Amino acid sequence: xxxxxxxxxxxxxxxxxxxxxxxxxxxxxxxxxxxxxxxxxxxxxxxxxxxxxxxxxxxxxxxxxxxxxxxxxxxxxxxxxxxxxxxxxxxxxxxxxxxxxxxxxxxxxxxxxxxxxxxxxxxxxxxxxxxxxxxxxxxxxxxxxxxxxxxxxxxxxxxxxxxxxxxxxxxxxxxxxxxxxxxxxxxxxxxxxxxxxxxxxxxxxxxxxxxxxxxxxxxxxxxxxxxxxxxxxxxxxxxxxxxxxxxxxxxxxxxxxxxxxxxxxxxxxxxxxxxxxxxxxxxxxxxxxxxxxxxxxxxxxxxxxxxxxxxxxxxxxxxxxxxxxxxxxxxxxxxxxxxxxxxxxxxxxxxxxxxxxxxxxxxxxxxxxxxxxxxxxxxxxxxxxxxxxxxxxxxxxxxxxxxxxxxxxxxxxxxxxxxxxxxxxxxxxxxxx
RNA sequence: UCCCCGAUAGCUCAGCUGGCAGAGCAACGGACUGUUAAUCCGUGGGUCGCUGGUUCGAUCCCAGCUCGGGGAGCCA
Numbered sequence: 001x002x003x004x005x006x007x008x009x010x011x012x013x014x015x016x017x018x019x020x021x022x023x024x025x026x027x028x029x030x031x032x033x034x035x036x037x038x039x040x041x042x043x044x045x046x047x048x049x050x051x052x053x054x055x056x057x058x059x060x061x062x063x064x065x066x067x068x069x070x071x072x073x074x075x076x077x078x079x080x081x082x083x084x085x086x087x088x089x090x091x092x093x094x095x096x097x098x099x100x101x102x103x104x105x106x107x108x109x110x111x112x113x114x115x116x117x118x119x120x121x122x123x124x125x126x127x128x129x130x131x132x133x134x135x136x137x138x139x140x141x142x143x144x145x146x147x148x149x150x151x152x153x154x155x156x157x158x159x160x161x162x163x164x165x166x167x168x169x170x171x172x173x174x175x176x177x178x179x180x181x182x183x184x185x186x187x188x189x190x191x192x193x194x195x196x197x198x199x200x201x202x203x204x205x206x207x208x209x210x211x212x213x214x215x216x217x218x219x220x221x222x223x224x225x226x227x228x229x230x231x232x233x234x235x236x237x238x239x240x241x242x243x244x245x246x247x248x249x250x251x252x253x254x255x256x257x258x259x260x261x262x263x264x265x266x267x268x269x270x271x272x273x274x275x276x277x278x279x280x281x282x283x284x285x286x287x288x289x290x291x292x293x294x295x296x297x298x299x300x301x302x303x304x305x306x307x308x309x310x311x312x313x314x315x316x317x318x319x320x321x322x323x324x325x326x327x328x329x330x331x332x333x334x335x336x337x338x339x340x341x342x343x344x345x346x347x348x349x350x351x352x353x354x355x356x357x358x359x360x361x362x363x364x365x366x367x368x369x370x371x372x373x374x375x376x377x378x379x380x381x382x383x384x385x386x387x388x389x390x391x392x393x394x395x396x397x398x399x400x401x402x403x404x405x406x407x408x409x410x411x412x413x414x415x416x417x418x419x420x421x422x423x424x425x426x427x428x429x430x431x432x433x
Numbered sequence: 434u435c436c437c438c439g440a441u442a443g444c445u446c447a448g449c450u451g452g453c454a455g456a457g458c459a460a461c462g463g464a465c466u467g468u469u470a471a472u473c474c475g476u477g478g479g480u481c482g483c484u485g486g487u488u489c490g491a492u493c494c495c496a497g498c499u500c501g502g503g504g505a506g507c508c509a
Contacts (some may be wrong), residue, residue, distance in 0.1 A: 026469090026470080028467095028468045028469070028470095028471055028472095029465085029468080029471090030465055030466055030467070030468060030471080030472090031464070031465040031466065032465080032466045033465090033466045033467065033468075034468095035467075035468050035469080035471090037469085046468085046469080048467080048468090050466070051466080052466095066460095067459095080467095082467075082468090082469080083469095084469090101460060101461080102443070102459090102460070103459095104443065104444075104459095105444085106443090106444060106445095106458070106459055106470085107458095107459095107470045108444075108445070108457095108458060108459085108470065109444090109445065110444065110445075111444085111445075111501090111502085112501090112502065113500090113501050113502065114444070114445095116501095169507090185508095186509090207509080209507090209508070209509085211506090211507055211508070212434065212506095212507095213505095213506080213507065213508070214502090214503080214504075214505090215503085215504065215505080215506095215507095215508095216503085216504090217508080217509080218507090218508075218509085219509095222509065223509095224509060302506090302507085304505085304506085305504090305505085347509095355509095356508075356509065357509070358509080359508080359509065402509065403509075404508090404509030405509085406509080407509055408509090418509095429500080429501070429502095430501095
């Protein structure tokens with residue numbers, strides 16, 4: 001009788017006595033009956049207290065119990081067609097461990113700012129709990145994918161001496177007598193070093209960008225997974241990204257299909273259409289297509305949010321745009337030998353208007369060319385000497401990409417904003433809770 | 434950094450031409466044996482974001498500031 005049962009497993013307990021430990025999600029009352037909605041982190045179940053079936057103190061405690069009080073409920077599991085999960089608990093005893101009136105989040109609509117203030121409590125709602133679970137599944141699918149294909153997880157440092165790409169603004173940290181350190185904006189350069197050691201490597205960790213971006217797609221702290229593979233070219237890189245994304249989506253749909261539909265109202269059929277092959281178009285073809293829709297854009301312009309939307313709305317699966325103008329890309333991209341104006345880079349744009357979730361490509365593997373690029377971008381040569389070494393001692397063609405975890409969660413869950421995809425989002429105007 | 438919008442009860446909001454601060458929900462007290470954001474009766478609850486200006490009088494008009502939301506650029 002003291003065996004705790006989780007709501008997720010309740011069907012196996014049909015007709016038996018069970019002890020639930022959880023929190024009071026909601027409550028309705030009809031005098032001599034109390035209906036308690038109890039959640040335990042694995043699900044939500046209605047617990048029915050009939051005055052004649054429980055001790056007087058238990059009935060009174062249920063009457064007084066405030067929202068989100070921690071509770072212990074004993075009772076008999078019973079099938080009920082009125083229950084969304086098919087079962088409810090006919091309570092024989094009930095007690096409150098702790099609770100206080102005034103729980104801030106009510107079962108009604110709230111403003112975004114308020115909910116973010118209450119993020120530590122907001123996580124308890126069924127919608128947020130599901131998003132956390134999907135995020136977990138995505139991260140697990142990412143790791144399973146690489147772990148089962150001979151990749152080695154290599155952790156890149158978070159404190160770094162200089163910019164990886166030189167364009168983004170970095171967070172500065174004082175660093176003893178060495179002056180300043182910076183929070184990493186990408187583990188890729190270290191991933192390249194690792195790939196020369198283990199062949200297939202992936203870096204998985206947090207990333208920091210001090211850019212003053214205020215949009216639904218930006219956080220100042222986010223998670224990125226960055227595979228890097230020796231002896232891989234751009235085509236192989238696109239094959240890898242495509243196979244990888246298909247597998248992540250498949251894994252999430254396999255484990256969360258019903259909840260995605262019922263709690264997030266996600267169009268799961270759209271996710272099921274994510275299969276190989278993804279369309280692959282060059283940047284030049286993309287520009288031509290956008291021009292045909294009457295949008296003023298010329299070769300050399302960046303694809304902004306509007307342009308990305310125009311492009312990915314014509315496909316029912318992610319689209320790969322490759323061979324961008326070299327001018328637009330970071331110094332480490334290899335140029336296309338057939339057309340040095342373009343870099344061997346690829347972006348993967350998620351469908352349904354979610355935009356870029358992957359950026360990557362083939363790296364420059366020639367010492368002299370890379371050195372010239374570093375100088376051209378006015379980057380400190382001494383800080384990149386170790387990176388140049390990789391082109392000096394056994395250089396090979398290699399490629400990789402970075403996938404943004406939060407944008408992937410937003411896309412798969414069908415969320416409007418990435419701030420809901422991470423437990424405690426860090427944004428330009430928000431550092432708490 | 435730039436552009437747009439907003440700030441009134443715990444929450445979501447209304448507040449007319451500048452003239453006593455409002456509703457719904459929540460909380461609290463009560464009624465109710467099948468409720469699904471239950472219903473019904475009752476009670477309490479305000480530095481109208483901050484600072485200044487105009488005015489007999491400012492939640493309302495004006496300026497600056499702070500905070501929040503949306504977007505751009507940049508990116509994942």
